[in-house]
Amino acid sequence: xFNKVDKITSCYIGPAISPEQFVAEHIFLYLIKGKIEGYxxxxxxxxxxxxxxxxxxxHLARYSKQREENEFEKVxxxxxxxxxxHFQDKYKITLAGFSTDDAFLRPKRNELIPNFLKSLGxxxxxxxxxxxxxxxxxxxxxxxxxxxxxxxxxxxxxxxxIPGKIDLEAFMNRxxxxxxxxxxxxxxxxRSISAFxxxxxxxxNDTPGHWLIQKRLREAHxxxxxxxxxxxxxxxxxxxxxxxxxxxxxKNRFGYNASSLSV
Numbered sequence: 001x002f003n004k005v006d007k008i009t010s011c012y013i014g015p016a017i018s019p020e021q022f023v024a025e026h027i028f029l030y031l032i033k034g035k036i037e038g039y040x041x042x043x044x045x046x047x048x049x050x051x052x053x054x055x056x057x058x059h060l061a062r063y064s065k066q067r068e069e070n071e072f073e074k075v076x077x078x079x080x081x082x083x084x085x086h087f088q089d090k091y092k093i094t095l096a097g098f099s100t101d102d103a104f105l106r107p108k109r110n111e112l113i114p115n116f117l118k119s120l121g122x123x124x125x126x127x128x129x130x131x132x133x134x135x136x137x138x139x140x141x142x143x144x145x146x147x148x149x150x151x152x153x154x155x156x157x158x159x160x161x162i163p164g165k166i167d168l169e170a171f172m173n174r175x176x177x178x179x180x181x182x183x184x185x186x187x188x189x190x191r192s193i194s195a196f197x198x199x200x201x202x203x204x205n206d207t208p209g210h211w212l213i214q215k216r217l218r219e220a221h222x223x224x225x226x227x228x229x230x231x232x233x234x235x236x237x238x239x240x241x242x243x244x245x246x247x248x249x250x251k252n253r254f255g256y257n258a259s260s261l262s263v
Contacts, residue, residue, distance in 0.1 A: 010128045011120055013135055014078030021062045022184045023103065026079040026157060027055040028142060030117060034072035038063040039237075040103030041175040050114075052107060054146075056156060057081075058163055058188065059103035060178040075117055077142055081160060087143060088158050098155035105156075110149045116142055165190030169203050176215045179239040182208050216240065217253045224261045231258040 010032070018024050029036075030052040038045035038053075040061045047053055047063075055061055065072050087093070107113075120138065123130045130138060147153060168189050175185075185208065186196035197208065204211050216238045223229045235246040250258045 010073045011075045011124070011130065012078075012128050013076070013120075013130045013139060014083070015080050017076075017078055020180055020184070021060055021178045022180050022188075023055055023057055023059045023061050025081065026057045026084070028075075028077040028079065028146070029053055029055060030075040030113070032073035032075065033067075033069075034074070035066040036063050036074075037066070038104050041178065042101060043104075045104045052113060054105040054107065054153070054156075056103050056105065060175050060180065060184075060188070061103040062178070075120070077139055079139065079143060079157060083136065083139060084157055085160065087140060091144075093147075093154055093158055095158055096152045096154045098152040105153070107146055107153075108149045110145060112145045112148075113142075116145060163188050163190050168196075168199050172200075172204075172208075172211075176212055177219075177237060177239045179241065212239070213249060214253070217250055220246070220250060220258065221254065221261070224258050228262065230262070 015025070017027065029047070031047045031049055033049055035049075036045075036047040038047065038055075038061060040059060045053070045063075116138075120130060123134045123138065125131050143157070147157075166189050168191075171189050172185075182196065183193055186193045189196060191199065200206070200208050200211070206214075220231070220234060220238055223234050224231060231246060231250070232243055235243050238246075240246040240249070247258060
C-alpha cells in the first residue's frame, strides 16, 4: 500500500473521459478517501485509501464508490493517445512485452507517487482542476515515475494498435453485463459493425440486443430466486439503465414481477 496522501482533495488531470463503461484512454487513479469496487467482466477489484491503479484503454470496466465518513476523494490522471505519442517521441521509449487481460493494474510500490500527488497542490485552479499550463508537465512526471518501477507498462501505454479479431462467443459470455453500444462491442472484438452482427447471428442465432436482454434477465432470475438478492441491488450490475426498465423487461419475459420470487 502507498502512504496515504493528506491535505489534498479530489483532482483531475487530462482530457475528459467518457461516462461509458468502455475505457477509451488509459487512466491512473489514486484513492485518498472512501473505497472503490471495480469489475472488468473477469475479476473484481478493491481499492482502498492510499492505493492506486491503472485502468486500461480498450477494455470494459466499471467501478462503484463508497464514501468514507461522507467523503470520497481521488486523483485521476488521463493518459490520452496524443499525449502518449508525444511522450514516446520525446523520450524514445522502447516497448517491453506485457500480457494480461486485466483491465485494472496495480503498479509496484513507489514512494515517489505520494510525493508527486502532494506536489499537485500549488497548481489547483478550483474544482479539482490543474492549471493547463502545467498539466502535461505533471503527467510526464507521473508517467516517468510509473515506468521507472514498471518498465513493462510501456507495452501497454504505447501500444496504439486497434483490438484484433477475437473469439466473439467467449467475449460476449464474459461481458454481457456491460451496458455499451453494439459499435463498442464490435470494435473490441476486432470487427466492423456489419461483421459483428453477421458473426453474432451465426453463433447465437439472435440479434445482439435481444440476446443481451435475455441473458441478463436469466441471470437476474437466478440471483433473485436462488441468491435472495433484490432487483434494486442487481439491475445496474446486470447492465440495465434503470429499475423501471428492468422491472418491465422482467415481467414481459417471465410473466410475473421479480418481487414475487422473494415471497
